[in-house]
Amino acid sequence: MLEGKAILAARIRELIELTVLVDGPESMFAEAADRVAAVVSILRAATDSEPGVPAGRGWPPGVDDALEGVGNPLAPPMIIGHPGESGADGEVAALVTLGSAHEGAPGRAHGGWVAAILDHAVGRAAAQAGSPGMTVSLTVDYHRATPYGVPLDVRSRRVDQAGRKVFASAEILTDGQVTASATATLVTVRALANKAGGERPGPGSD
Numbered sequence: 001m002l003e004g005k006a007i008l009a010a011r012i013r014e015l016i017e018l019t020v021l022v023d024g025p026e027s028m029f030a031e032a033a034d035r036v037a038a039v040v041s042i043l044r045a046a047t048d049s050e051p052g053v054p055a056g057r058g059w060p061p062g063v064d065d066a067l068e069g070v071g072n073p074l075a076p077p078m079i080i081g082h083p084g085e086s087g088a089d090g091e092v093a094a095l096v097t098l099g100s101a102h103e104g105a106p107g108r109a110h111g112g113w114v115a116a117i118l119d120h121a122v123g124r125a126a127a128q129a130g131s132p133g134m135t136v137s138l139t140v141d142y143h144r145a146t147p148y149g150v151p152l153d154v155r156s157r158r159v160d161q162a163g164r165k166v167f168a169s170a171e172i173l174t175d176g177q178v179t180a181s182a183t184a185t186l187v188t189v190r191a192l193a194n195k196a197g198g199e200r201p202g203p204g205s206d
């Protein structure tokens, strides 16, 4: 049930955010931990999957995706717009809002999260352009602070292609100013070349 899972993930995001922000007596933390353990038992009873075992999810990125999955509490989530919706033709446009839990240097987003967003954006652009592939090289430039707590505009596009190599770029903007940008090389996965709409092979396959 997608809606229920998305609501649960949103609550867990709140929980993560508050866990980072809150201070209080040991007894409060103990009570909260007990209640979370009760929730964990409900979910544990409903799945045969082992935590940490690769799930090999499909294409396109779904509700459990690490960056855009509304059902994945680790995903901010990144909301992918339609091509041309807010970006230029051929661009992927996305919106993402980070929180306190994503803080790196005081008051700004952690550079690793910034890189993850850019990595996802170039992957999306390559796939949208018909060349789904894996990032083999990502160069990130951090131009100014990327804030959290406000929606960030993300733009990406395929720039070029040479054989299996796809070149793409992406930026994160806030208030119309670029805070970080990236250039990337991706390599199309043999099994997926010309098959962007198909199922992704399991982890480790190429």
Ligand SMILES: CCCCCCCCCCCCCC(=O)SCCNC(=O)CCNC(=O)[C@H](O)C(C)(C)COP(=O)(O)OP(=O)(O)OC[C@H]1O[C@@H](n2cnc3c(N)ncnc32)[C@H](O)[C@@H]1OP(=O)(O)O
Residues within 6 Å of the ligand: 059, 061, 119, 120, 121, 122, 123, 124, 127, 132, 133, 134, 135, 136, 137, 163, 164, 165, 185, 187, 189, 192, 200, 206
């Ligand atoms: C699966 C994707 C589906 C779509 C999902 C979109 C979802 C949305 C976004 C999701 C975002 C998720 C984002 C993520 O999380 S992507 C996950 C992070 N990336 C990886 O895990 C990739 C790890 N690498 C590999 O698995 C292999 O390298 C693969 C399988 C990709 C290629 O190994 P394979 O043995 O098949 O190919 P090859 O070695 O002959 O190389 C081929 C060509 O590439 C050139 N080369 C290699 N390395 C580099 C380099 N560092 N700089 C420049 N060039 C490089 C190489 O010289 C050669 O060129 P040429 O000699 O032919 O000219």
